[in-house]
Amino acid sequence: MKITDIKKYLTATGELQKELFAESVRVRKETIGEDVHFRGIIEFSNYCEKNCLYCGIRCGNEKAERYRMTKEEIKICLAFIDRVKYGSVVLQSGELTSTKDKRFLLEIVQFIHNNYPHLGITLSCGELDFEFLKELYGAGAHRYLLRIETSVPSLYKKIHPEHHSLEKRIETLNDLKKINYQVGCGNMIGVPEQTIDNLISDLNFFQEMDFDMFGLGPYVIHEDTPMGNFENKKSWEENKEQIFQTTLNFIAMLRILLPSCNIAAATALDVFKPNGRIQALKAGANIIMPSVTPQIYRGKYLLYQNKPCIDEHAEDCSACTIRQVNAAKLNPVLGTPGNSLHYKQRNI
Numbered sequence: 001m002k003i004t005d006i007k008k009y010l011t012a013t014g015e016l017q018k019e020l021f022a023e024s025v026r027v028r029k030e031t032i033g034e035d036v037h038f039r040g041i042i043e044f045s046n047y048c049e050k051n052c053l054y055c056g057i058r059c060g061n062e063k064a065e066r067y068r069m070t071k072e073e074i075k076i077c078l079a080f081i082d083r084v085k086y087g088s089v090v091l092q093s094g095e096l097t098s099t100k101d102k103r104f105l106l107e108i109v110q111f112i113h114n115n116y117p118h119l120g121i122t123l124s125c126g127e128l129d130f131e132f133l134k135e136l137y138g139a140g141a142h143r144y145l146l147r148i149e150t151s152v153p154s155l156y157k158k159i160h161p162e163h164h165s166l167e168k169r170i171e172t173l174n175d176l177k178k179i180n181y182q183v184g185c186g187n188m189i190g191v192p193e194q195t196i197d198n199l200i201s202d203l204n205f206f207q208e209m210d211f212d213m214f215g216l217g218p219y220v221i222h223e224d225t226p227m228g229n230f231e232n233k234k235s236w237e238e239n240k241e242q243i244f245q246t247t248l249n250f251i252a253m254l255r256i257l258l259p260s261c262n263i264a265a266a267t268a269l270d271v272f273k274p275n276g277r278i279q280a281l282k283a284g285a286n287i288i289m290p291s292v293t294p295q296i297y298r299g300k301y302l303l304y305q306n307k308p309c310i311d312e313h314a315e316d317c318s319a320c321t322i323r324q325v326n327a328a329k330l331n332p333v334l335g336t337p338g339n340s341l342h343y344k345q346r347n348i
Contacts, residue, residue: 048094113140
């Protein structure tokens with residue numbers, strides 16, 4: 001597809017946007033069908049060694065109330081995931097690289113693999129070293145999500161401290177591919193000073209890296225971060241609708257350009273619209289990730305403000321999400337891991 005066409009569709013509104021979504025849904029239906037797979041997400045710790053300028057759990061945010069879930073708490077969540085037949089679990093945390101934290105994560109992965117071998121296991125725990133990633137893979141974790149946020153070096157520098165490295169991020173993504181994970185990536189749409197050309201660069205990067213799955217989403221401001229200043233907050237409020245629509249357009253373009261990949265409908269979209277995630281499914285996404293994090297911790301795992309469902313329990317999220325998917329006339333699939341067809345195709 002020509003760059004001019006991509007730019008046109010990323011900014012599409014009205015009838016042109018409807019045309020874009022119709023094409024992305026057609027591609028999805030012909031490639032992977034209309035199934036929506038579920039991932040029960042456990043946000044097991046909000047401690048983080050990184051200090052990203054946009055993130056509410058950055059290590060420099062002294063207002064964040066920190067927590068680590070215990071093994072027993074995580075085991076209760078896993079029993080729930082198995083009972084409601086989500087088919088997959090996502091273990092997510094801030095970036096933690098201490099020996100103690102790594103041992104804890106490895107033991108949880110081993111427990112899941114030994115006791116729930118039918119569950120797909122996805123990790124999203126930051127830039128871990130190659131040997132430990134191999135160890136996690138051997139223990140049963142076969143998927144890993146590591147968002148790049150932006151592929152543009154100049155923009156990356158604007159939203160991260162100086163010691164954060166885009167090159168290191170890409171190196172870890174390449175490590176994951178070498179180990180043979182199903183590799184996921186994603187960007188953040190709507191950050192200050194981001195351009196449509198930046199988003200085109202992200203699409204090109206995703207194609208070149210040939211990722212298997214994506215967890216992209218819109219930028220949502222957090223007041224307790226360097227990027228949460230008054231000027232940025234005012235701009236974000238003024239541009240919320242555009243950020244939302246551009247995110248949907250990006251999902252649709254990604255589906256067209258990488259037809260067989262898995263694309264998650266980000267929870268952050270519900271900050272913009274009550275049915276934001278469902279609109280993402282209608283634009284071409286095929287994965288949804290209901291929270292299984294205990295209610296007592298949900299309000300503490302705030303990467304961004306106004307996060308939806310923080311007062312709900314896992315049972316509430318399960319029933320609500322399945323009902324919404326059915327209402328969208330899509331097919332909620334339970335009890336299967338929903339592996340990436342793209343991963344299978346590139347490993348033939």
